[in-house]
Amino acid sequence: MSSNPPAESSSQLSINSLADLTAAVNRFAEQRNWDQFHNPKNLSMALIVEAAELVEHFQWLTQQQSNTLDPEKHEAVSMEMADVLIYLVRMADQLDIDLLAAAQKKILLNGEKYPVEKAKGRADKYTRYQQYPNP
Numbered sequence: 001m002s003s004n005p006p007a008e009s010s011s012q013l014s015i016n017s018l019a020d021l022t023a024a025v026n027r028f029a030e031q032r033n034w035d036q037f038h039n040p041k042n043l044s045m046a047l048i049v050e051a052a053e054l055v056e057h058f059q060w061l062t063q064q065q066s067n068t069l070d071p072e073k074h075e076a077v078s079m080e081m082a083d084v085l086i087y088l089v090r091m092a093d094q095l096d097i098d099l100l101a102a103a104q105k106k107i108l109l110n111g112e113k114y115p116v117e118k119a120k121g122r123a124d125k126y127t128r129y130q131q132y133p134n135p
Contacts, residue, residue, distance in 0.1 A: 025093075
């Protein structure tokens with residue numbers, strides 16, 4: 001008899017927070033003995049592959065088409081986004097990175113790099129503001 005708990009069905013799975021998602025992803029990997037493969041190098045490579053699969057859905061679409069996906073493509077895009085999120089959450093857990101704290105810090109840093117008075121309505125990289133301080 002196996003000592004691992006039974007795999008959860010979708011009706012048993014309840015994810016309402018990043019902590020819930022992390023626990024579910026970790027349990028999923030543990031039940032399959034995938035911890036041996038889930039190191040930061042492999043997870044970062046898997047994440048970029050999934051991100052490329054996400055981009056593939058938008059390749060050759062116009063801007064308008066990309067904003068109005070048909071239901072089938074919308075579902076496929078949501079699944080690719082889920083793959084990216086799952087690998088990101090797994091990698092963060094392996095590296096002991098608090099994604100919410102890191103995102104909060106990054107938003108604050110970006111606020112400094114892209115002050116509203118210089119960046120509003122512009123898509124320039126922040127280094128352009130440093131070169132040309134008065135847009």
